[in-house]
Amino acid sequence: MREDFLHYLWKYKKFAFAKAKTTINTPITIIKLGEHNHLAGPDFFNARLSIGDQEWAGNVEIHIKSSDWYAHGHETDSAYDNVVLHVVWEHDIDIFRKDNTAIPTLQLKDYVAKDALANYTTLFENQSQKWINCENSISKVPDAIWNHWQERLYLERLERKTDAIKEILSHTNNDWEGALFVMLLRAFGTKVNGDSFQSLAEHIDFTVIRKCAQEPFRLEALLLGVGGLLPEDSVDSYVLQLQGEYEFVHHKFQLETEGILPIQFFKLRPDNFPTIRLSQLAMLYYTIPGLFQKLMHVEKLSDFYDILNVQASTYWDTHYSFSTLQKKRVKKLSKSFIDLLLINTIIPIKFAYSQYTGKEETDTILDFITAIKSEQNSIIKKYNEIRPKTESALHSQALIQLKTTYCSENRCLQCAVGNWLIGK
Template structure:
């Protein structure tokens, strides 16, 4: 038995509250369960209830045993002086306020259905043998409950990604375009080079990007140079020209190229080589110098796909790295790669930006993410073994949020799926 189960029972009234009485036999009539407090202090603030004929307003504290009140030294803490009801699973000692008045106690185990308790124990049993606590029973959850929960989880995930964007925005003095550029660079770096690409974006004033964007050669020279990818000793004319241009830009704008995290080629598919990705983002900002504005005002996912219809520069048609010629193939951004950018950079920033403007774009963002194909990874594959196939990226993003923020930390009692399985008879 965990204390959070008692919180769940009290918060969602999963007990026979109409029959509830204190340990002294006084009837309890619940008016409001109060506001759940997950910080220090009593567990529920501003509860309201009748005990006998007296109406009480104040806080509710919950413990497994009455004696936990003293074990936690609440009798010495003024924050607990306004507790009007002590809710426990087992009553083993009387509890008193600082003025020696007894605190009314409700013993929950006397009012909880045996089935709910059985369901709770089943959900948390044999955890070491299960991938997630509900891996056997999740398929029993009605589609409507699951769909509504996954929609909420998607927006929780967007909000968490917003927390990662905030420090970037502060670092660039609330320049949204600069923030977007850094996020895109990070996305173009993929998992292997995300940090190094982000360090390039953080090192470059976005004003310089704006000035170089009209000439893609200049912007490509700048990005490849900052990434330390331009060979100094080469007979290949293109990197020689890039090197010369980079040195000119470096001097002209008094840029500092030190401190950039090194890029990696190891374990990367050729299409993800940093040379290719940096050339593509240079072409992207050349084609759309007002990219941020276009992305923030796009009305459909199709508009966003058109914005990212980009190829690397012509040199890379026959190269993946400098000096090594390959069979000709245009290095175009694939739809699957653009999907990753939309999921991890574009839509989270748009969510944050709409909040900043005081706009509600929830329905539009939901429509956009539901148009994107579902992601493929080991977690989604495992979910699809125990429940229905995923239909779109909104669902896969929500399932990733569910796994990391609920399943992995046993927050089943805060999960709509867990709530249904405990209450289900």
């Protein structure tokens, strides 16, 4: 038995509450369950109950056994003086406040349906042998519940990303263009170089980017130079030109490069080489003046692809790095890469900006994300084995949120799937 199961039973009235009585057989009428408290103190604040003929307003504390009240030292803690009902699974001892008045106790096991208890036990048994607790039963959840829960999970994930965006804004003096630059640079770094590219972005004030964006060669030299990617002993004429340009902007803007995380090439596919990605980003800011505002005003998904339809500078048509000449191939942003930019960076910042400006764009955001094809990774693959039909990026993002925030944390009782499986 877990205490959060008792919280679930109380919060959602998953017991025969109309028949509830205290351990001394006094009828209990629940007028208001109270507000669930996830911090220190009683578990539910501001409940209203009638116990016998007396109405009470106060807090509710929940334990597995009554004796946990003393095990946790509540009898000496003034935060628990206003507890009007002690809800337990098993009553094993009477408890008293500091003034020696008895606290009424409700023993829940007398009022919980056997089916609900059996479903709960089944859900959490053999955890070490399962990928997620409900892997053998998730396919039974009705589509209506499953689809609604996925939409809620996606919005929850967006809210979490909004918190991360606010943190970036706090370092850019609330400059949304600067925040987008940091986020885009991190995204262009992909999983391998995301942290390194973000540290690069955080070492360049966005005012410098604005000034250099009118000349793509200068912006490319700036990014490659600050990233430490310009070879020192090259005789390549393009490299020598980049070095000269970087020395100029480094001196002009007094750039600080100490503390930038090393950028890696190891285990990267050539299209994700940092040289290619930084050149593409430079061309994006050169090609699309006022990039932030253009992205924020997009109303059709196809417009995103038009804006992000850029390629690295012509030098990179025959190179992936400075060291080796390659067969000519234009290095454009692929649709799959643009999709990742939309999913992880552009749509989240558009959502956060709509909140900031007081505009309601949730429906538009949901339309965008639903029109993008699902991501493919180990989490999505595994969910598709136990409950197929992950079609859009809304589904894949929702499943990532589900796995990392609920399944891996055993938060089944806060999950719509777990709630349905226990109460069905």
